[in-house]
Amino acid sequence: MAGDAPGPPVKVLAAQLRGAVRGAGGTWQLARAEAGRAPLGLRVVWMQGTVVEVERGGERGGRARLQDGSGPFTVLGVEEVPKGRPCLSAGKYVMVMGVVRSCSPEPVLRAIKMTDLSENPVHKNMWSLEVEDLHRVIP
Secondary structure, three states, X not given: OHHHOOOOOEEOOHHHHHOOEEOHHHOEEEOOHHHOOOOEEEXXXXXXXXXXXXXXXXXXXXXXXXEOOOOEEEEEOOOOOOOOHXXXXXXXXXXXXXXXXXXXXXXXXXXXXXXXXXXXXXHHHHHHHHHHHHHHHOO
16 A cells, blocks of 8 residues: 555645646646656645635535636535645635646646645745646656
């Protein structure tokens, strides 16, 4: 079973994930050709964004639409994760870790963890730089 572990979440922007293609074994291949690197396989991602809209209930445990500055993305199961409910207000800036369900026409994740980061604007201001820096060092 250890070989089936998805690995640590990879920080990505919605625009990056939108271009990913389905790979083997439930992974997604994130294109990195413009950086001169091979595609990066991932299953679990770490994304941050501002809550734009929330749909409560339903068979998927609620959903939220977020915007990270590079584009929109949808998070399913937001009412089923610990600490998810306090984050579910339009305008809140949140961190989401989730399993990638689809990437096109826009990313869709199944939430594993959500945390409200609204109280410190540094999180939002630094997010794209954090992602850029990480992708510079991932081989």
